[in-house]
Amino acid sequence: MTNLIEEEVDAIVNAANATSIGGAGVDGAVHKACGPGLATECRTFARVNGDWCPTGTVRVTGAHDLTKVKHVIHTAGPVGENPDLLASCYREAIKAANENKLTSIAFPSISTGIFGYPLESAAKTAIKTVAEELKKPGTLREVRWCFLDNRESFNAYRKALDSQG
Structure with missing residues (x-):
């Protein structure tokens, strides 16, 4: 198990949180590591029905002070169980990675914390x-999983x- 913000990808x-920027959990850790420039960049996105990152969609930013990565792909997962919206988070993140010609990405366990x-x-x-998305043509070659909590997430994903x- 590794820390998401320490990955070299x-x-x-x-x-992320659909309505606010730099919340708790993964979102808070990412914003802290990237520095204030990340929140400033996030605020430049047009809001959709009040959300800066609507559930199931992604927003791509620079990594700012986080020098081991090129981009941060933000996605707001569903609150509670909604397989279609959760799948959209992962699908759209991979699509964004391919559109930006990226070869490696690291995911947390989306929506399993406070959501x-x-x-x-x-x-x-x-x-x-x-697995389905990686079968499609694209530049992405490496996917990593990183969990903030404990071995419970690791074991579930394994x-x-x-x-x-």
Whole structure:
């Protein structure tokens, strides 16, 4: 298990909040590591129905003070269990990585913290979606998983990966 903000990849994915910038959990850690320039850049995005990053979509920014990565791909996951919206977060992040000609990306476990998505269900959706997206043409070659909490997330994602075959 590694810390998302310590990864050396082209992009990290920030589990963002749709309505606010630089909240708690992954979002807070990413904003702290990237410095104030990240929040400033995030505020430049047009709001959609009041959200700076609508649920299931992504916004791509620079990494600012986080020098080991080129971009931060922000996505706001669903509150509670919604497989379609969660899958959209992963799908859109991979699409953005390919559009920006990135070769490596690191994901957290989106929505399983304060958003309350059940961990095992989220892991299955994440692994299935990423596996499907990686079969499509694109520049992305490496996907890493990073968890802030403990071995529980690691074990859930490993189980989901093992069940993919």
